[in-house]
Amino acid sequence: MCTYIVEKVSTEGSGKGPDGWFAVTDTTVSYDHPVHASAEHTLNIDFLNPGKGASARVAVELTAQSARELIAAIQRTLEQVPPGL
Template sequence: MCTYQTVKVELEGAAKGATGWFTLTGGAVYVDHPYHACHEHTVNIDFTNAGEGPSARVAVELTEESALALVEAIQRALAAAPPGLASAGGRPAGAA
């Protein structure tokens, strides 16, 4: 069942779309019918830069199990790195 609820988030990073790399400024996550995946419903994630138009978008359609595995993998990768290593400042917390 579609929730019609979209969770938006401001992002800082980069993504590679059809026309090359672009700066990420936002994302959206929602459960809905997929456009391409062969499932009735998927967890859909859009990585975007609204200021650069529709070509600055990367869309991902995942099964619920895959989405949960991705969340866990992100948490494990961050837990394995020094605190702050992947922050906007680029330096681990406490580094000079």
């Protein structure tokens, strides 16, 4: 089924889309049917800049297990950063 589960967060950074780099201002996270991944539902992350149009988007569709491993890798990476850096 379509879950319609979506979380949104403001974001500061950059992403590389089909037309090159752009400033990322927003991120949406959803758990729903993917467009491309071979799974019925995936954890989908869209890094966006709505001010530049719907095509200013870097998209990933991850299995739930891959998404959890990514979260852990992000956490481990951030924990290794020296204080104040």
